[in-house]
Amino acid sequence: MPIKIPSDLPAHDVLRREGVAVMSEETALRQDIRPLQIGLLNLMPKKEQTEIQFARLIGATPLQIELTLIRMTEHKPKNTAMDHLESFYQTFEEARSRKFDGLIITGAPVEHLQYEDVSYWEELREIFDWTQTNVHHTLGVCWGGMAMLYHFHGIPKHLLPGKAFGCFDHVTIEPTSSFLRGFSDGFTVPVSRWTELRPEDLELNQDLQILVHSEDVGPCLIDDPDHRALVMVNHLEYDSTTLRDEYTRDLTKGGPISMPVNYFPQDDPNRTPINRWRSHAHLLYGNWINQIYQTVPFEMDLIGT
16 A cells, blocks of 8 residues: 655655655545654754655555654754655644654754753653654654663663764564564664663563664664554665765764775775665564554544443
8 A cells, every 4th residue: 555645745756756656635545544644853954865764664664654743843853854854744732632643753852962951852752752642653763762771761872982983784683573574583783872771770560572683783673562653773764875974964064973884895985885785674664563453443533442
């Protein structure tokens, strides 16, 4: 089934060119099924790029998906035009009366700040609590997922001495998890962060389960069943060139940055990176959507009850 997004959203044409099935409002109304309502709380500065990355993955499943783009109510992003936000996004205040089958909370470039020092922290805490009554299952990515674990469990993030940056080998710890159907024993994941979660902090809480781990960069995927939540610390949604773009950006700024590990062929930045994580990205998000479909109440009013 296709994903339903506005026909004038920039992601619409990009996804159609890639072969991802997208549908119009008129086509969706003719189908006598209830589409899954998935929200994307987009905290990333380059919102259009992030929209494409996540819509590509959740639009590849056999189910009809209706994607709602959500932003913080008061926070004004600097890197996205207001007309784009006003045309395609709902603020949390506008969306809070709704219920969603699933919600994705993205990362944000605020890792060096304490959570309480982030300008929209109080509203984000409110959103985390709101998911317990209005969202069937939540997927937190990178900083968004770390923040969710801190809010619900007090799990701290730890600043790294240098940025974890590149493509790192990971292993499947819990192969029987419904979120890991079809996963290889080992696979590559793009990583781009200045902070980490530590296994010893997570293991103190018996309600949390580490599903995927890396010897080099630590826990990657954590299940929080009590809060109907999944945390992906890294970036399976990244495009083939996203790490290259980040590397070029940081070089231009002149800050301390190392070449992304195990990313450029023969460590040559002039060569085109090879995507070695795309299949596992589709597996993870397909499994997540499938779990939602199998467990969510048909009557949306029953979500969160």
